[in-house]
Amino acid sequence: MxxxxxxxxxxxxxxxxxxxxxxxxxxxxxxxxxxxxxxxxxxxxxxxxxxxxxxxxxxxxxxxxxxxxxxxxxxxxxxxxxxxxxxxxxxxxxxxxxxxxxxxxxxxxxxxxxxxxxxxxxxFHLDATAWFREADAVPCLAQVAEAVWGQRVLRAHYRRWRGEVCRDLRPLGIVLKGGIWYLVALVAGGAGAASEDAVRTYRVSRFIALDSTEEPFERPTGFDLAAYWEESSQRLEAMHRQGTAILRVSPRALRLLPMQFGAVGRQAVETSGPPDADGWVRVEMPVESQPVAVSDLLRLGTEAEVLGPPELRDALTRAVGVLARRYGVS
Known part of the structure; x- marks a missing residue:
């Protein structure tokens, strides 16, 4: 104007x-x-x-x-x-x-x-996007924000890793984490007296379609977006950490751990044992599921050896064998 x-x-x-x-x-x-x-x-x-x-x-x-x-x-x-x-x-x-x-x-x-x-x-400049990753395309973010401001129900078509779903969402707040936008919303429980409404988190870039409604809703009394996000993040991290890898790493790999594995890598460095005759050290580091752990640990290449647990060492041995055969090494 x-x-x-x-x-x-x-x-x-x-x-x-x-x-x-x-x-x-x-x-x-x-x-x-x-x-x-x-x-x-x-x-x-x-x-x-x-x-x-x-x-x-x-x-x-x-x-x-x-x-x-x-x-x-x-x-x-x-x-x-x-x-x-x-x-x-x-x-x-x-x-x-x-x-x-x-x-x-x-x-x-x-x-x-x-x-x-x-x-x-x-x-002073704050850049919330992570390195070496383009930000998500979020064409519907303004529509999501408008529903949050106005406390209006959103009819959402959402893409999950297990397939697509349609939900009526009562949007409670928006979170920007590592350059990725998330919607925190209340979802109605299923059929049955034991079912209850639940607060869930949705990645905004995965909305396939959104219909804004004029249907108002009441926010849950005492809902704290920051507290919910903190508790949810801790719960998600605990679910992902399914075991502890015992590694023997070179001096170079020891420097790489914080860069490649973040906070758990830094903690592994801080609690590492004394160097052996070759200058390598023993570290312990939380890992996710076995397939994810194998993929992550292969990034260290020849600068690390998995000592345990035995099932993780065996899985890494099999992965290395597949790679060797693929590249023609007997």
């Missing part, structure tokens, strides 16, 4: 000082001609905007002028919780609101605090 654009233009000049028409046009995603019309409208309304001519010229506000029209809308206030995640805000459809909210905050701050906030913004 034009009123929002005029406000943004005014706040840009207040927080950044002199700006050219081209710079303003780029920030506000309009033409230079539109900027000139907007500046004229603000001047007509009594805003003291001056134009400096020449190569170093541009538009600026009269020295000492500060607007007091810095109240935040509901959407802008909500977007501030994503202030360190501009890409996430854009995914949720709040990119423009976040930009405007930040401008309003900068305009309302005293000069000294405004300069400090600007330095932090220039020198």
């Amino acid at each position: 034009r009123a929002d654009r005029l406000m943004s233009l005014l706040l840009l000049l207040q927080t950044r000082g002199r700006m050219t028409a081209a710079e303003l046009a780029e920030e506000l995603e309009v033409s230079v001609r539109t900027i000139h019309r907007d500046v004229e409208s603000l001047s007509t309304a009594g805003i003291p905007i001056y134009a400096d001519r020449g190569p170093l010229g541009g538009f600026r506000l009269m020295e000492g002028y500060r607007t007091r029209l810095t109240g935040l809308t509901g959407a802008e206030a909500g977007s501030l919780f994503l202030a360190g995640l501009p890409a996430a805000a854009a995914d949720l459809g709040l990119g423009a609101e976040l930009t405007t909210a930040q401008l309003k905050l900068q305009a309302a701050l005293p000069t000294e605090l405004g300069e400090r906030a600007k330095r932090i913004q220039e020198r």
